[in-house]
Amino acid sequence: MKTLTLYNNGRSVAFGDIPQTTDYHEFTQYVHEAMANDAYHCVSYFGYPNADALQLIMCLANDTNGTIEVFSFVLKEKNCPSLKIRAIDRFEREIAENFGIAFEGHQWPKPVRTAPDDYPFYRADDEELHEVGVGPIHAGVIEPGHFRFTCEGEKILNLEIMLGYQHRGVEKLMLEKPLLSQKAMLAESVAGDSAVSHGIAFATSYEALCDYQINERAAVERMIACELERMAIHTGDLSAICGDVAYQLGNAVYGRLRTPIINFMQKWCGNRLGKTMVRPFEAPYDLTPELIADLHATLNAYEKDFTQMSNKIKRCPSVLSRLERTGTVTREQAVEIGAVGMASRASGMLRDIRSTHPYLKYEGQVKLVVKKHGDVYSRTQVRIEEVYESLALIRKLVDNLPAAQASHTAEPQLQANRFALSLVEGWRGEICHCAITDNSGKLALYKIKDPSFHNWDALELAVRNNEISDFPICNKSFNLSYCGHDL
């Protein structure tokens, strides 16, 4: 099968250049051969109604050489055989739900975003076992989703997660809302805790469709914002992890350490979560010398306290005993489900878009933090060490900030019949935005994939054979997005 080779470089291609085949065997054979190789993973797979058929577009990223292979199968019927690849299962479920396609032989054809009342959860009929249903509304101040546990006493044998409660119709509104500012805000609200990362993914794909390249300074400012977001959320999640093992000191200290970072975001762009920070074609808020001085002072004070606290938890037996060997996802499992981002690196995978498919000015800038045990403690360690990596990177970028450059004068326009794909490593992992323009140069498709789309499977596997009382810390160690998944 012919493929179109792309790079994550903010350039679009002619949509017509994406190879098409009507031979499903040819399509599946290529997918199977590629996916048998650990280097490949599926970054997106979606349907695009084209003429009287459905074009199924597959985007496979190669982590070794930084390419993204794009190719498609033209489906004219309402059914086709499933690829039967675990890491692609959820994409097929999504296509089935959106277009009424039956994937024959699919291992688990359950809804992705509809959460029907009569859905038959996986269950074991055994008098020794019991079920625990949690949600959609949970005990904390968090988003909704339903968790169905099958337990033997206190031990979780199986967890099935039902999502979809947060479905707001983001992708549809992306096409319907006429203003660019509206689209940018929709992208930021895909997951409000990743507003900067999704903002960058949107801006990059939109700019690619307009054949526009932002200036170097704006690119570096986007990186700084993205790394600040990573630091802030990792710190907040470390607080929550401590909270879930009833370690008050860690909960309080990490909780308050998040504040100066997000307050800096507010000083910079006016919003603590970085909303409005990123807009296509421009850097609305310049990083002024005063802000840079403030940032250095903020980071120095932060680092001192962060180090003191992190050294403490690494030596605190009552914390370690709850984190170590809890919620383990093995490397084999992580590979099988196609895990991405921070969670995959905690299970020994070298998967980080900043390094494998560098964008903006990330090339050669990021040292991967990889752990091999795949437990809650590995994910905690990855977060702590990534905070240091981000700290170092931000300082380096700020000290070498390119000089201010004049930006565009007139707003560039979308070009007709183009395809753009942008990958961004948010704090959770890889975000993928794909966009297609039609004959008239209007957006015809906008496809969003949050890293949670892959990693919810990891949580299901992580909790098996753990005590149900450890579920909260397993959950928090991933802190997956409900709205990012449900869109």
Next chain:
Amino acid sequence: MKHISNLSILKAQGKQYIPDPTTAQVPGIFRGRPVISTTPADNEKIAAICPMQAIGTQGGLSIDLGKCAFCGLCARQFPDKITFTKDYKMATTVRENLIVREGIDKPIEYGPKPECAKLFKGSLKLRQVSAGGDNSCEWELGATGNVNFDMGRYGIEFVASPRHADGIVITGPITVNMARATQICYDAVPQPRLLVLCGVDAISGGLYADSDAIDRSFLKTHKVDLYLPGNPAHPLTILNGLRELTV
């Protein structure tokens, strides 16, 4: 040794709480309550650039803070006409009070407190329901409980069960898939109970208002007791708004 390291962390942290969150200053370029000047301008043009359609032109320019996402686009493009102050006290019990009109620079009126508020003096327990929220308001509601804002000092806390709550705080535009759960949760709160909307999505639906994945019928049949504007609402907006109910 163990206790010494704990003490040294406590000593290094010192006092982190904001001494008085009712008068605290927010750092940086926080966009709070906007002010619209009487300087003549092309009002239609200003209204047209607003991504949230929050700007009205009837009887002079106005901004509806229930629809505004505080993105600041209008103020960046028309700085002579619109400026955002750092006034975070924008909570109100009356929806109309969220409309800021041209030439008027005074605090948002809180409005009459709900009748049942006197029952919650010094102790207000709330259940949070995210119904399509994007996890930004949720983060900020969580932040009100951290050691900086410490909303617990006023007896205001988020609880796990609606049975223990005096009301619910909704974030998000209320999705079709969360409509029933929201109703069930509200019904599970003992009466009298409060209904609080936090963030632009909850108050007006925001950009999602006309999405077919949204079902806001719950709000048509229940009286809202408090609006907390923002995108997301700032912890000080939330804290001051809720605190007013308990004093």
